[in-house]
Amino acid sequence: MxxxxxxxxxxxxxxxxxxxxxxxxxxxxxxxxGDIFCLEGELGSGKTSFVQGIGEGMGANGPVVSPTFVLxxxxxxxxxxxxxxxxxxxxxxxxxxxxxxGLEEYLYSEGVVAIEWPERIREILPxxxxxxxxxxxxxxxxxxxxxxxxxxxxxLVTELTRDIxxxxx
Numbered sequence: 631m632x633x634x635x636x637x638x639x640x641x642x643x644x645x646x647x648x649x650x651x652x653x654x655x656x657x658x659x660x661x662x663x664g665d666i667f668c669l670e671g672e673l674g675s676g677k678t679s680f681v682q683g684i685g686e687g688m689g690a691n692g693p694v695v696s697p698t699f700v701l702x703x704x705x706x707x708x709x710x711x712x713x714x715x716x717x718x719x720x721x722x723x724x725x726x727x728x729x730x731x732g733l734e735e736y737l738y739s740e741g742v743v744a745i746e747w748p749e750r751i752r753e754i755l756p757x758x759x760x761x762x763x764x765x766x767x768x769x770x771x772x773x774x775x776x777x778x779x780x781x782x783x784x785x786l787v788t789e790l791t792r793d794i795x796x797x798x799x
Contacts (some may be wrong), residue, residue: 640790640791640794650679654680655684657684658714664738665743666743670761672765680762680774681694685705688714690705700718701718701722704741712740712742714741714744734754759783760787
């Protein structure tokens, strides 16, 4: 992995599905109640693999799978850790449909929320969240851009940067 540094962001290149999962696990270890992780990217860009890593880092007690045909999958995690709510909004047409479906209760819960296709509900997301954009680079290579919104997520991105690359930044 090699970083592309921008103020308050982390741009990482993952060279495999396993590496994408490990990145997710690093985030999952640090996840706290109320965290919102927004995962934007094309189909097959690594979002679900990343959430599998988050689940692993949180000690999820079962395999994390794509919830494409349900809106929310709930995973219980290690003792003392919050639940992981995996939202897949691919089939949601917009914010009002999300509100009508009761998704707002997850957005303001004490769980950790990982949202695939968050751009469909951008208007109703909490102001503070971590936005992660996934992009194809090559067959097994992906770029992940971490963009924090709020002090909690800026600190989290700083911790991840230190963990991945060492040093102060």
